[in-house]
Amino acid sequence: MVDSKAQPMVGRQRTGRDPVRTQAVILEAATAEFAEKGIGGARVDTIAQRAGTNKRMLYHYFGDKIGLYVAVLEAAYAAIRSAERKLDITQKEPEEALSELARFTWHYFLDHPEFISLLNTENLHRAVHLKGSPRLREMHSHLVTELEQVLKRGVELGVFRAGIDPLNVYLTIASLGFFYLSNRHTLSVIFGRNLTEPERLAEWEEHLVRTVLASVKAE
Amino acid sequence: MVDSKAQPMVGRQRTGRDPVRTQAVILEAATAEFAEKGIGGARVDTIAQRAGTNKRMLYHYFGDKIGLYVAVLEAAYAAIRSAERKLDITQKEPEEALSELARFTWHYFLDHPEFISLLNTENLHRAVHLKGSPRLREMHSHLVTELEQVLKRGVELGVFRAGIDPLNVYLTIASLGFFYLSNRHTLSVIFGRNLTEPERLAEWEEHLVRTVLASVKAE
DNA sequence: CAGAATTGTAACTATCCAGTTACTTGCCTA
DNA sequence: TAGGCAAGTAACTGGATAGTTACAATTCTG
Known part of the structure; x- marks a missing residue:
């Protein structure tokens, strides 16, 4: 549902600066997490892990947990x-x-x-x-x-x-x-x-x- | 959906020992809370408040939050x-x-x-x-x-x-x-x-x- | 009226979790 | 090659929350 080049960076080295791709992998991981657990059950740390990034990036790009959820919904x-x-x-x-x-x-x-x-x-x-x-x-x-x-x-x-x-x-x-x-x-x-x-x-x-x-x- | 004599005891004195009624008012309050907020968003303290009782009663009758949720689902x-x-x-x-x-x-x-x-x-x-x-x-x-x-x-x-x-x-x-x-x-x-x-x-x-x-x- | 049962109080514990901070590391470009 | 930018680390804060504890109060029945 998000950009097909988005892939989690788990087990990968840093691949360089690519804010668009970082946001895309976060969105994909967040989509899975919010879809499986709802807002109240989703965990920010888990989203970061699933995306293979860190939660500093989540807050950097999306502001807060609800901001991330809204971005997921809009992308959907x-x-x-x-x-x-x-x-x-x-x-x-x-x-x-x-x-x-x-x-x-x-x-x-x-x-x-x-x-x-x-x-x-x-x-x-x-x-x-x-x-x-x-x-x-x-x-x-x-x-x-x-x-x-x-x-x-x-x-x-x-x-x-x-x-x-x-x-x-x-x-x-x-x-x-x-x-x-x-x-x-x-x-x-x-x-x-x-x-x-x-x-x-x-x-x-x-x-x-x-x-x-x-x-x-x-x- | 629950016994019609169930009513919250907010603002009421103790009305005597009636475990069936106490469970019924808890179930009714829990139904509203779980229906409105899901499992992850529902709060045990809020359920107790809505029922007009205390959370010791919730744990006494239903074991834990999930036990209460299951009772709500079965009643529904x-x-x-x-x-x-x-x-x-x-x-x-x-x-x-x-x-x-x-x-x-x-x-x-x-x-x-x-x-x-x-x-x-x-x-x-x-x-x-x-x-x-x-x-x-x-x-x-x-x-x-x-x-x-x-x-x-x-x-x-x-x-x-x-x-x-x-x-x-x-x-x-x-x-x-x-x-x-x-x-x-x-x-x-x-x-x-x-x-x-x-x-x-x-x-x-x-x-x-x-x-x-x-x-x-x-x- | 004493004792059992129901219900209540309030403080508490342990854990969880969103969000923040202060820095470090690595990449890429001028 | 130096500096800017993206990304990462890890500890941290503050608050929230499920669940527990130890007792107290009230009701009702034998």
Whole structure:
């Protein structure tokens, strides 16, 4: 999610002055630590160790623990928005477009469980950090606007029913993708099944796509 | 979620020996504290204050902070299972039964945001506390079995399509209800809308019910 | 009314942890 | 090659916190 050249410097000699790379490895280590343990459980010393640097650097670049967490959250949003911009669904048939958006979202969550965890952490804290971020505008998703166009063409073609709020469709996709993965631990225990077996994941993906299409289907 | 006679004893004199009630007020205060702050952010002294008792009592009855948290989690599961047992969907028309289950789940989550938060906390910790609970069996939901019967009758009547895993329908309902409320803070910031306005909540409830029914509809 | 049980008080311990300080080391460039 | 800059070291401070201790106070029942 951060610059791919970022790598912990554990077991390495100093490689020279590179503030951008130092910040990147700190951010990556902090992402893992905050995602695994939340704000209250994350430890500054552990983040420094995981990054292969020292905590003087953390305070030098990010100010304090919360400043580091905010940078992690902003980077996480930047990453998903960057990935979303690579998706262009407006040039496809409506049903295909919607399927593609649904699969993209599912696979993004599947490949980025740390993003799910960070969202849960931020909601636990009532989004106070997100609200205070000057980069808020960058976190908006253009996909709802694109989705609006897709739904409109679907209505025109007679495959989608009219009167659907695109935000609701976006939230339907996100709901089905997020909940399954976010709650995989408790659900696996409660239902006595391993929800993260490859077959189950593939089955849920098909169920997700089918449900989203069914929810907008013309009668 | 806990015994209704539980009430904080703040500002009250000692009201006599009542270990059941003392434990109940501690559990209620602890539920609020763990739900609002997670395990790492919750404070034992604050729980005692919120309960109107002292922390000697917390350690006396629950052993330690984690023991208290586990008791909170078990009580939360007991409460939703108790509420679920009052629901009988097997005697209704399949579509009505499914609608009722969907609305019940939505309203349960709406009325119990602390349950949502505790589930997120427990998943952050990979359900290690849940796994270790001797009350695990009590946490299973009988509703999947009932749902299986409802789906079967729906297929027989020709209103539902065949081959649907009842667990997937249950997860669909839970997904749509859970995600919206769990992420209400970040989503409200990102999309610039207050997702918890009464009109939005009512609209989402209708969308939830419609989507669940559409997902099982016979073709 | 005495004793048992529940609940309370307040000080305490030991540990943890965010953040700071004062310096040192190493790299790179003019 | 000297100096500036990035990065590192390690001790430290101050405060927070879970959990404990040793007793006291209150309630209620046999």
